[in-house]
Amino acid sequence: MDIRIIFAATMLAGGIAGASPYLPADGKQIVEHLPSRNDPAQREFQRLRKLLAAQPGDINSATELAQKYIDAARNDGDPRYLGYAQAVLAPWWAQARPPLAVLVLRATLLQSSHQFPAALADLGLVLKQDRDNAQAWLTRATVLQVQGQYAQAKNSCMHLYPLAPELVTTTCLSSIANLNGDAAQSYTQLVQAYKKNPAADTGIRIWVLTLLAEMAGRRGDARTAELWYRQAMQLASPDSYLLASYADFLLDQKRATEVLPLLKDKTRVDALLLRYALALRAQRAPDASAQSEALGRRFDAAMMRGDTVHQREQARYELQLKGNAAAALRLAQLNWEVQKESADARIYLEAAVAAGDAKAAAPVLAWIRQNGLQDAALAPLIARLDASGAA
Amino acid sequence: MFNKLFTALCPLYLLLALSAGPAHAHKPSDSYLSLNIGQQAVHGQWDIALRDLDFAIGLDQDGNGELSWDEVRSKHADIAAYALSRLSLQADGQQCTIQAGRQLLDEHTDGAYTVLMFEAACPSMETLSVQYSLLFDVDPQHKGLLKLVNRQGIVSTAIFSPDTARQQFKLVDTGKLQQFLDYVKHGVWHIWIGFDHILFLLSLLLPAVLVTRNRKWEAGTSFRASAIDVLKIVTAFTLAHSITLTLAALQYISLPSRWVESAIAASVIVAALNNLYPLFRGRRWIVAFAFGLIHGFGFASVLSDLGLPQAALILALLGFNLGVEIGQLSIVAIFLPLSYALRGTWAYRRLVFSAGSTAIVMIAAVWLVERAFNLRLITA
Numbered sequence: 001m002d003i004r005i006i007f008a009a010t011m012l013a014g015g016i017a018g019a020s021p022y023l024p025a026d027g028k029q030i031v032e033h034l035p036s037r038n039d040p041a042q043r044e045f046q047r048l049r050k051l052l053a054a055q056p057g058d059i060n061s062a063t064e065l066a067q068k069y070i071d072a073a074r075n076d077g078d079p080r081y082l083g084y085a086q087a088v089l090a091p092w093w094a095q096a097r098p099p100l101a102v103l104v105l106r107a108t109l110l111q112s113s114h115q116f117p118a119a120l121a122d123l124g125l126v127l128k129q130d131r132d133n134a135q136a137w138l139t140r141a142t143v144l145q146v147q148g149q150y151a152q153a154k155n156s157c158m159h160l161y162p163l164a165p166e167l168v169t170t171t172c173l174s175s176i177a178n179l180n181g182d183a184a185q186s187y188t189q190l191v192q193a194y195k196k197n198p199a200a201d202t203g204i205r206i207w208v209l210t211l212l213a214e215m216a217g218r219r220g221d222a223r224t225a226e227l228w229y230r231q232a233m234q235l236a237s238p239d240s241y242l243l244a245s246y247a248d249f250l251l252d253q254k255r256a257t258e259v260l261p262l263l264k265d266k267t268r269v270d271a272l273l274l275r276y277a278l279a280l281r282a283q284r285a286p287d288a289s290a291q292s293e294a295l296g297r298r299f300d301a302a303m304m305r306g307d308t309v310h311q312r313e314q315a316r317y318e319l320q321l322k323g324n325a326a327a328a329l330r331l332a333q334l335n336w337e338v339q340k341e342s343a344d345a346r347i348y349l350e351a352a353v354a355a356g357d358a359k360a361a362a363p364v365l366a367w368i369r370q371n372g373l374q375d376a377a378l379a380p381l382i383a384r385l386d387a388s389g390a391a
Numbered sequence: 392m393f394n395k396l397f398t399a400l401c402p403l404y405l406l407l408a409l410s411a412g413p414a415h416a417h418k419p420s421d422s423y424l425s426l427n428i429g430q431q432a433v434h435g436q437w438d439i440a441l442r443d444l445d446f447a448i449g450l451d452q453d454g455n456g457e458l459s460w461d462e463v464r465s466k467h468a469d470i471a472a473y474a475l476s477r478l479s480l481q482a483d484g485q486q487c488t489i490q491a492g493r494q495l496l497d498e499h500t501d502g503a504y505t506v507l508m509f510e511a512a513c514p515s516m517e518t519l520s521v522q523y524s525l526l527f528d529v530d531p532q533h534k535g536l537l538k539l540v541n542r543q544g545i546v547s548t549a550i551f552s553p554d555t556a557r558q559q560f561k562l563v564d565t566g567k568l569q570q571f572l573d574y575v576k577h578g579v580w581h582i583w584i585g586f587d588h589i590l591f592l593l594s595l596l597l598p599a600v601l602v603t604r605n606r607k608w609e610a611g612t613s614f615r616a617s618a619i620d621v622l623k624i625v626t627a628f629t630l631a632h633s634i635t636l637t638l639a640a641l642q643y644i645s646l647p648s649r650w651v652e653s654a655i656a657a658s659v660i661v662a663a664l665n666n667l668y669p670l671f672r673g674r675r676w677i678v679a680f681a682f683g684l685i686h687g688f689g690f691a692s693v694l695s696d697l698g699l700p701q702a703a704l705i706l707a708l709l710g711f712n713l714g715v716e717i718g719q720l721s722i723v724a725i726f727l728p729l730s731y732a733l734r735g736t737w738a739y740r741r742l743v744f745s746a747g748s749t750a751i752v753m754i755a756a757v758w759l760v761e762r763a764f765n766l767r768l769i770t771a
Contacts, residue, residue: 021495021506027461031496032441032503036456079419080442083532090531113532268501270418297500298418305421305534306550 041072052088062088063101070108077240077269082112100126104135111143114309114338119143134163141172148340150180150371167197171208178215179342181372187215206232210242217249218342220376225249240269247275248343252377256282267291270298274313278320292321311335315347325354336364342375349381358388418501420533422525424478424551427540428562433487433511438497438504439474439525447529448473460496463505467494470505479522482513520559523551543570543703570703571710578714581693582722587655587758588686589722590751594662595624595675596726597744600734603669608744610735620675621727625719627676631683632690633712639691640708651688652762658682659755666748690715 024031035042048065052058069085072078086109092098093106107122120143126136137159144153157172170193177186194208213228229246232238238246243266247259259279267273273295280288299314312335319328329351336348345364352361365385368378423438441458445451450466451458471491480487492508513519519539526533535551541562549558582588599620601608611617638644662678665671671678694711733739760766 021497023495024460027459027464029460030457031460031463032445032458034442034445034451034456034458037451037454039456079532080446080530083420083530084446086531087529090528093531294500301418301421301500304536304550305419307419 041068041075044068045072057091059092059099059101062091063105066105070105070112073112074241075239077271079112082109085109097125100130100133104133104139107136107139107143111139111146116143116147116338131159132163134160137163138168138172141176145176145179146339146341148367148371150176154180165197165200167193167200167204167208171204171211174215175211178211178218179371179373181374183215183219183374187212187219190215202235206235206239206242209235210245213249214245217252218375218377222249222253240266240272244271244275247272247279251275251278251282254282256280267294270295270302270310271313273298274317274321278316281321292317295321308334308338312339312344312347315351319347319351319354325351325356329355329357329360333360340367342373342378345373346375346377346381349378349385353381353384358385361385420526420530422533422535423499423504423538424523424535425538425540426480426519426521428516428519428542430542431512431514431516433480433513433516433519435489435507435509435511437474437478437507437509438499439470439507440499440501441503441505442501443526443530443533444470444473444505447526458503463496467505470494471507471509474507474525475509477523477525480511480513481520481522482516483518484520485514487511487513516562518559518561520557521549521551522557524556527553527556567703567706571706574697574707574710575714575717577693577697578690578711578716579718579721580714581690581711582715582718585689585693587659587755588689588719590755591655591659591662591682591686592625592628592679592719592722593726594659594666594748594751595628595679596621596723597730597748598666598669598675599624599727600730601740601744603672608740610740611731614731617731618727620673621723623676624679625723627680628683628686629716629719631680632687632715635684635687636690636694636712636715637687637708639688640694640704644688646688648692649762649765651685651692653759654685655682655689656755656758656762658685660752660759663748663751663755666744667752 037043037046045065045068048061048068051061052065055061066085066088069081069088073081073085085105086093089098089102089105089109092102095102097103098106103122103126107119107126110116110119110122120140123136123140123143126133127140130136137156141153141156141160144150144156153176154173157169157176160169160172170190174186174190174193178190190208190212194205194212200208209228209232213225213232216222216225216228226249229242229249232242233246243262247263250256250259250262256279259275260283263272263276263279267276273291277288277291277295280291295317299310299317302310302314311331315328315331315335318324318331328347332344332348332351335344345368348364349361352358352364365382367373368382420440420443422440422443425436425438427434441450441463444466445458448466448469450462450470452462452465471494475489475491478489480489489509489511492510494508495506497504497506521537523535523537525535531553533552537549537551537558539547539549539560541547547560549555549560551558598608600611600617602611603609635644639646662675662682665675665678690711694708697707697711730739730743733743
């Protein structure tokens with residue numbers, strides 16, 4: 001018997017075992033909560049699905065529905081919607097040169113499963129045919145920013161000047177400049193642009209406010225960050241990105257008590273369960289280990305299906321909940337190969353410090369210096385690693 | 392014009408924020424398919440998320456978002472028909488007929504799943520080809536996670552995705568002899584990589600080629616006497632660990648593994664210490680027997696980690712035990728002539744015997760602390 005088979009089998013057996021199959025005693029028992037059909041978003045899906053069923057292959061309804069599904073994935077943090085979006089685009093999905101609208105959406109779906117080079121290739125195809133495709137420039141800037149390719153990302157933002165509202169272009173540029181050696185000025189610029197455009201769409205305002213809060217947080221200005229977060233939270237029901245970002249802020253501020261009510265009903269989202277479990281742990285709540293174990297089972301399930309998109313979160317789980325610095329460092333290193341945002345640098349350095357492996361941190365420290373990344377949360381880590389001679 | 396563009400762009404602008412965050416935070420859609428190969432049939436269990444079934448065929452009849460057991464139960468026939476039409480099993484090129492069984496519920500990490508039991512009648516089974524297409528039409532990111540247990544109880548796994556929707560598995564009976572030999576190999580391997588067992592045995596064997604005279608160790612004069620001493624120790628150790636290995640493998644006795652592992656470390660200390668401060672003298676076989684009982688539990692936990700096939704439990708147990716003895720005898724076969732030849736040298740008595748025993752005591756002491764307090768000091 002092959003040891004690898006045994007290993008895989010125990011992992012899979014764990015997944016299959018679940019609890020153990022049972023028959024509910026009462027027919028009225030609620031066994032699952034689903035999206036309600038009366039929910040406006042669900043009704044919109046239904047309308048578009050009907051439209052598409054009547055006219056299969058209609059690219060307008062198809063791209064509209066796919067776009068709606070992608071929005072839902074973002075709001076609810078539920079990747080099933082990404083699969084639904086891909087299914088809607090099935091007639092064009094495998095084509096080498098699908099219509100432009102499909103290409104942009106395909107790039108979006110590829111980037112959300114961290115297939116960044118493939119996403120960039122699709123966006124390149126779009127822009128070759130349509131230099132004025134603002135969506136493609138913006139998505140390209142996003143992907144490049146996540147990869148830490150700041151010069152190219154800025155270049156993409158610049159193309160937005162004649163194509164998009166000023167606030168969007170400024171946000172695109174400032175969010176990159178803020179990570180790229182220009183933390184103070186980019187922040188001021190974005191504050192001004194935001195104040196100049198009070199009538200902007202709610203979605204855009206939430207996006208800008210979240211970025212402003214994060215920028216203020218990175219500058220170590222917790223009071224201002226708090227104000228931005230509060231404004232963003234009040235505008236609409238917060239999406240899972242904003243919730244995660246605010247929860248991280250609260251955890252850093254040692255305000256774990258406030259995290260619990262915020263995320264109590266959101267724990268189906270792995271990333272939010274992580275923050276919830278961290279808050280419970282900070283509170284020494286009796287429920288902490290049960291939630292942490294639940295999160296561990298989710299990572300096991302993701303690994304079973306071969307997913308690697310959770311590595312940043314998984315590294316935090318290993319380090320901050322399980323105290324396994326070596327495993328955390330390994331995951332943070334794998335994650336760093338793919339993504340290079342401030343949070344990616346932070347978990348990497350935290351894991352390296354915890355593992356006492358200053359040498360492992362050297363490439364990240366060099367990268368931070370080279371790009372001028374400024375983040376108050378990174379400073380003490382860098383100081384500790386420098387002191388142990390990692391530079 | 393400007394406004395129209397603005398609205399059209401809205402959703403994508405948010406991607407900037409999204410990308411930095413928990414892009415996929417829920418678990419994506421998976422099903423768990425388990426196939427147990429029997430003599431003429433495949434026993435199947437298929438766990439499918441209610442969430443996915445609702446999306447595909449609609450379970451929530453009143454659409455209120457609260458799915459009751461009655462709503463699920465009333466759709467059992469539809470669920471079975473839907474799911475089984477998306478699974479095809481072929482044994483040696485011939486279609487197996489699948490018969491749906493009952494359905495239960497189970498909780499996985501991301502919610503409730505229906506547990507669909509089924510039986511597939513397959514005429515003959517050397518290879519099994521599985522064609523899986525559940526949900527691929529509505530969610531191409533769905534995956535089917537297969538666990539296949541063959542007739543020997545050996546488990547293999549596979550992942551089905553739209554690109555790997557058809558996969559083949561060899562079910563050929565590897566034969567009882569092959570299986571037996573596999574366990575013999577595991578037994579040999581375990582004793583060779585199990586340093587604690589080797590060190591315990593060696594500590595007891597080291598003095599076999601020496602005799603004490605005036606409270607000092609000197610070279611023994613008779614190979615026969617040394618060999619008998621070794622034989623007594625090895626036999627006692629074998630007998631003892633075979634007893635407990637059998638009892639534990641058949642689940643008559645079980646001990647907490649932390650306790651067992653700590654006791655094994657302690658046994659190594661005692662055995663090596665005895666060489667520095669003789670306590671048992673000619674009665675080392677008693678030590679071998681007493682602690683051999685503990686080592687047997689250690690072997691048993693390895694055997695259970697290997698995944699004991701229930702169908703061939705005795706066979707596996709015998710094979711593993713035989714492997715352990717072969718591994719152990721081969722160590723003795725090298726040790727005895729070598730140590731006998733070197734017994735008169737200063738190097739054997741000082742370096743191998745005294746310093747060696749001291750080193751063993753120290754290593755085993757670290758193991759003991761590690762195992763008793765669940766620490767990691769050195770890698771053993």
